[in-house]
Amino acid sequence: AQSVAQPEDQVNVAEGNPLTVKCTYSVSGNPYLFWYVQYPNRGLQFLLKYITGDNLVKGSYGFEAEFNKSQTSFHLKKPSALVSDSALYFCAVRDVTNAGKSTFGDGTTLTVKP
Amino acid sequence: DGGITQSPKYLFRKEGQNVTLSCEQNLNHDAMYWYRQDPGQGLRLIYYSQIVNDFQKGDIAEGYSVSREKKESFPLTVTSAQKNPTAFYLCASSGVQGVYNQPQHFGDGTRLSIL
Numbered sequence: 766a767q768s769v770a771q772p773e774d775q776v777n778v779a780e781g782n783p784l785t786v787k788c789t790y791s792v793s794g795n796p797y798l799f800w801y802v803q804y805p806n807r808g809l810q811f812l813l814k815y816i817t818g819d820n821l822v823k824g825s826y827g828f829e830a831e832f833n834k835s836q837t838s839f840h841l842k843k844p845s846a847l848v849s850d851s852a853l854y855f856c857a858v859r860d861v862t863n864a865g866k867s868t869f870g871d872g873t874t875l876t877v878k879p
Numbered sequence: 880d881g882g883i884t885q886s887p888k889y890l891f892r893k894e895g896q897n898v899t900l901s902c903e904q905n906l907n908h909d910a911m912y913w914y915r916q917d918p919g920q921g922l923r924l925i926y927y928s929q930i931v932n933d934f935q936k937g938d939i940a941e942g943y944s945v946s947r948e949k950k951e952s953f954p955l956t957v958t959s960a961q962k963n964p965t966a967f968y969l970c971a972s973s974g975v976q977g978v979y980n981q982p983q984h985f986g987d988g989t990r991l992s993i994l
Contacts, residue, residue, distance in 0.1 A: 774919075797980050808883070808969055808985030809922075816980045855921065865910070865929075865979035866937075869921040 767792040767860045771870035778846045778877055786841040786873045788856030797859040798839045799867070800830055802852045809855060815839060826850070846877045881906045885970050885986035891994045892957065892964060900955045900989045902970035909975055911953035912983065915939060916967040925968075928953055929977075957991060965992050 768791045778784045790796055797816055801809035813824025820832045830841045839856060856870040883904045892898045904911065910929045914922040924937030928947040942961025947953055953972075957964045967990050971983040 769921075799982055801982075801985075806988070806990070808885075808987045809971075809983075810985070811982035814980070814982055859979045861979050865973075865977070866924065866927065867912075867983060869914075871919065871921040 767858055767866075767868045769856050769858050769868050769870040771854075771856055771873045773873050774871075775874045775876065778875070780848050780877050780879050781845050784843050784846045784850070784875065784877070786854050786856075786875060788839045788841065788870060789837050790839060790856070790858045791837060792858050792860045794860055794862045796839075797861070798830075798832065799857045799859070800824065800828070800839075800841050801855045801857065803855065803872075804852050812841070812854075846875075848877050848879055851875055851877045883970055883972055883984055883986035885968075885989050887989060888987070890989055890991045892991060893994050895959045897956055897958050898991070900957070900968055900970075900991070902953045902955065902986060904951050904953075904970075904972045904984070906972055906974075906984060907950070908972035908984070909950070910973045911947065912971040912973075913937075913943070913945065913953070913955045914969045914971065916969055916988075922969065925955065967991075 770789045799814045800812040803809045815822050815832045823829045853872045857867045859867050886901045912927045913925040926945040928934035944956045969988045970986045973983045974981045
């Protein structure tokens with residue numbers, strides 16, 4: 766069975782500082798990994814994905830993520846946080862051996878303070 | 880603009896009542912999904928459909944039912960058998976059947992509460 770863990774319920778950073786939101790995964794085959802962001806009372810919005818190739822993936826709004834196969838991790842990063850980045854972030858994995866079903870982490874609330 | 884429309888945004892259910900949540904997409908996507916979101920928990924899959932006239936149970940299907948008569952529509956019925964229906968319900972879609980490297984597109988959700 767596939768699973769995703771986001772070990773931090775909450776991450777707090779100061780505006781202008783780098784941010785990291787952590788994600789580890791477990792899947793039987795090759796993983797397709799995704800990050801989504803959710804603002805209050807809204808649906809999830811896609812940020813970036815890792816399918817294959819370069820371990821550093823760049824996405825929307827200046828976010829990037831680093832895929833590490835040996836550590837089964839896919840951490841979300843941004844060099845300089847903005848107050849407007851404050852939101853709920855979800856990591857997800859899709860496994861082609863499981864009918865493409867997605868499994869989501871429990872989410873990490875990012876708060877960026879001015 | 881292409882997207883997913885969920886309605887209503889807020890819904891209230893009385894005891895013993897079935898309610899239906901609407902989900903419509905104009906993205907020409909084959910696959911559609913229903914998730915339930917509770918505070919502090921991730922998204923849990925209720926039902927999914929990879930093609931018209933076919934759907935499968937997800938992890939928490941008890942007390943819910945769906946239909947997929949048209950490609951663009953995937954309504955979810957919350958039946959009276961679902962004893963704890965208060966939650967935020969999200970509908971999603973993704974592209975071609977059998978292609979899993981694409982992200983899911985989400986609607987803006989329906990918040991269901993008990994009267």
